[in-house]
Amino acid sequence: MTAPSASILGVPHAESDIAVEVRSICKYYSEVEALRMIDLDFPRGKLTTLLGPSGCGKTTLLKIIAGLVEPTSGEVRVNGKAVTGPGPERAFVFQDFALMPWATVMRNVAFGLELKGMGKAERQSIARHYISEVGLTGFEEKYPHELSGGMRQRVGLARAFAVDAEVLLLDEPFSAVDEQNRRKFQEDLLQLVEKERKTFIFVTHSIEEAVYVSDRIVLLSRRPSRVAQIIEPKIDRTASPDAIRRDQGYLDTVEEIWQGLKHYVD
Amino acid sequence: MTAPSASILGVPHAESDIAVEVRSICKYYSEVEALRMIDLDFPRGKLTTLLGPSGCGKTTLLKIIAGLVEPTSGEVRVNGKAVTGPGPERAFVFQDFALMPWATVMRNVAFGLELKGMGKAERQSIARHYISEVGLTGFEEKYPHELSGGMRQRVGLARAFAVDAEVLLLDEPFSAVDEQNRRKFQEDLLQLVEKERKTFIFVTHSIEEAVYVSDRIVLLSRRPSRVAQIIEPKIDRTASPDAIRRDQGYLDTVEEIWQGLKHYVD
Amino acid sequence: AKVRVAFGDIPSVESLHLLTAFERAKEKGVDIEVTYLKSEDIAAQAVVGGQADIGVGGPYALVQKVKAPIRMFMQLSTLRFYPAVNGEFYKTWKDLNGQEVAVHSRGSGTEAIMKLMEQRQGIKFSKISYIPGAEVRTGALLQGNVKATIVDSSGRRLLETQAPGKFIILPLEGVNATDEALFANTNFLEKNAQDVDKIVEAILSTWREVTANPAVVSEWRAKYKLLPDLPAAQVNDIGPYFEELAKGKAFPLNGGGAAAAKDDFAFYTLSGQLTGEPASLKVEDFWDTRPLDRVLAKIGTM
Amino acid sequence: MTLYGYRVPMMASLLVWCLVWELVGQSGLMFLVPPLSSVLVAGVAMVQTGTWQSAAWVTLHSFVIGMALAIVVGISLGVLMGRFRAVDELFSIWVNIFVSAPLSALVPVLMILFGIGETTVIVTVFLFAVWIIVLDTRAGIQHVPSSLIEMGRCYGASPFALYGKIVLLAALPEILAGIRLGLVRGVKGVVIGQLLVAIIGYGELFELYSRSFDMENFWALTIILFAAAMLMSAAIEYIEKKVDYYAGVR
């Protein structure tokens, strides 16, 4: 029930606590300046959310961290090592799930391991573990089109867990999932964050969702995007979902962010 | 700040207060039973929301009321008269907007009047009024593809207002609109409900949205769908949007509905 | 080496004797491969382009124009066509003055004949239209789609059997130009003289035999398994067809050569295929008579 | 359509048209149209002749080679165009011209480049079929969701694995649709090639029967050809449906 503390950019963390460092990242798409001098630290084992108006460059920043997009200048370091491309310590969870429609749930989840050349029996046993962890036991032989949106995103999540990356990058993972499934999924995600002890970097449009799931929220301004504010909702995550959603700190944080973003909306 | 009162199905209303009566509606799609014995009253001048799990038959029920789909048995009465097809006293707002891509905003909004054979000058002046009412003045000569999702839905709404129907049927009107615009739109809708004094029947997936905008919420169960519960959120609509969203009654109602729906979610 | 022959028509009863001659040349060890092409000019194009070694046709215009050194080396047939008109409308050549006639194609022998007759009869056709295929022209005549055209001998017989007396064959004299000949690149003729000689000899002997005994063609068809699935009606046609040609001395028994070339110069300059004075045209620009001379020296002239 | 509550399959109406054909044929109004029954009788006899069998064989041979080339080249070029801008810009003008150009006009000049006889027919089949395969493959490749490709890159797929395990499979529905349309065009190509340049195989028989007004055999030939074209296209369509099923909502 504590008020949120808005910490100013650059508050130093103990070095080993930082999983991902973003240093002076700028990004131009030909003439369009998407990101301007972004400096950010993502603490290990925490869920940090990137929030900002549509088109401000959240996806771009996430893909730069993933190594999928080259920054125009600046550098990303993961565990102190500079990123030059995708790497095994980072896994991406896609907004549209990016499941292979021709492959079963089992093959989709095991796909990252398949690409690493792991044997079939081994990778399937790992995949089976994570399929059960996201609550899809029994659906191993189904194809993606036989699943609901929420279930499909669970497959995407299980796939990311299966390669055992330290850093999970999630780009609006719930936006293609219907409202009620999304709510359920948010609750499950909190449990998975708890259990897996990984570093999550999360992009969303939804203020409630951001406040509900995040340890830290990075507010980005309109394009060319800069870090406008960093908010750390101090919410007691041991409380029941219901309790969290009516926590005054939660509600105040939502309201604070909403007021900040409102003038960007048409 | 009062707690929501869950009224049981069939509580009688004064006859003249009921705009739409749904009586013993059943609907089969060949072998699939979508709706089973639905009995509902929709009070005049109120916004009633149909809420339920995905695929439970919300759209089907709305289309039966609109006269677009024939029920297998049962009957719908509007102002005491049995519905046999679409009628001038009801207007539908479509989830995918259903705008004619080859027509300007003006022609789209005036289309209901055009079909009635109203002269061009007259219908355009009416259309212009509602275009301004939904805040699209200046966009009359634009084509739908030049508008954002939220603006397109406003065109659909203006078109429904223009025919001056008493009953407005809205099928997930905001589902194709992004989160932050959607919030804005909800606030605008409340103002329109206030101003237009029409009977709204509203379908949504979002519990918050339902609680935020509705006078009455009808919870439908999983297919074959029946009325599970009727909830009347007692919320002070004169308060600011922000205040409403942290009203305890509001939060309790959201929580109550979520608990009821949670086990339907996969 | 393989000798590739480009034949600008489908194999039919009318080519049975040529097919037989090719079979005989094969027996003599010439490896002949025949390709059947849509039309004579495609066959000519194939020879010019080096896709085929020997072509079948009457390529006077082509030889005069093209830079490629193409020479004819043996005549296979002379023009045997019959101007046919619908008796309801026309009776004589003069009736065709100002009328439309149909011929095989622009630049074909049939067109040359009709143009020649225009000059000789002092008439003028309103239009010459083109219908490829003597059978098609015969059919069009029977159907009433054309009223005056020029058909081949089997077309003429078809007209006589299908509608006796309805159509009139107009007289045609003094036309004896090459219809089809064999031609090839000089280079090929130079390098494959032996094969060419064998082919020429096979054809000449076949032509002589068929002239002596037209009925033998059916035996050849059986012996060499030519056109095995010919419909009965066409099988019955074989006898009369070769009978008539043999009677009409239609098979050049000495392979044409310089004499034929001179006739052709006269005919084709008149019809417009060749340009220049007939007298100024040189046989050696169009013909290579050496293979024919060698073979005739061996088997004798008739 | 439903009749007395039964669903009558659409293709069943072809039987009605067959009946119309038979009646027109029986009436003897047009010598071009003999009764269907006598066409069928002639067809049964025809397929037993060596001439028909070898013609069918020659035709099938050219067709299969031409199609195989068209599929290999079409898919390769389509993939290159879908992936590399420069290739796309360089070829797209030609592909777009040739996909709808009257190629029949081009056939007569083909043999200069490609020889006579079967080769020209093969090239004709190839030219008729290849462009639509290129275009559809290209569209398929371009429509592979970029997230699927990024997914592959994220999980460390080698370029080879990226194509083998993701891109080609994701584009498969479009590629198959291209092949189906290509097959239909290829059948047209084999006929046009055999009719316009090299009179061999089926083209020779068409010419033979139409010249001799043997309409029973002519129509028997036509029916077999049409049926073959329809069957091939239906077969691919069947595979497409299966693939679409697995591909689900793309």
Add this chain to the structure above:
Amino acid sequence: MGLGRLFTSHPVAARVVSLGLFFLVWEIAGRVPISYAFPTFLDTFYAFGAMLLDGSLFVAYGSTLQPLIIGIVISAVVGVGLGIVMGLSRKAEWLVAPLFIVLQSAPMAALIPLITFVYGIGLLAKTLAVIMLALPVIVLNGYKAVRNANPSLVAMCRSFQGTRMQQITKIIIPDASPVIFAGLRLGLAAGFIGVILAELLITPTGIGDLITYHRSVANYAEMYAAVVSIILVSTLTLAALEAFEIRVLRPEKKRG
């Protein structure tokens, strides 16, 4: 990829480079020469100019385009009408659609030689060849377009109590028009094939005659010029039709 970037910024550059390369290869192949019957690009170009100047191209196109236009107009009227009827009526669909599906995927070219037997060699025969090839695709596109008209727009029209007639004229036909028009374009492309086949197979007139005649007298440059010209004419016609479609039928696409 540098080339790719150049092309993206200058789309015309790509076409010029592409055409230029093609003509260069042609010129070189013609000079080698790969065959006596293969003219160089420049020879062909001069031949084209000469045929333009002496008017023989114009005469030929007059004779080729007349049946093409008549045939397309007839096919368009009949085809679009039939397609709409089939799209609206299940019974008509059942009876007629399979026929056109067969005709569309069948090699109609085989039937063209038959035309002469009944319809002779005149304008009628060529027009018929055009219709035989163009009609099926126009019918099928019209039918599919109408059958797949956006159901949500149709429901919208119903919900505003539009009559069946209003539904057809104000929603279904405008919604189907781009696909119908695409069918017309495909039909025109097929019609070009039909008229060329007719001129090559049954009645050497027009552009088909230029091709056969110049080939028969070994004017290969002229023959190639004729072939290239017909491909050019059909490509430009189709492109013009597409531009017209975007400009006139879909005003909303003009700007976007």
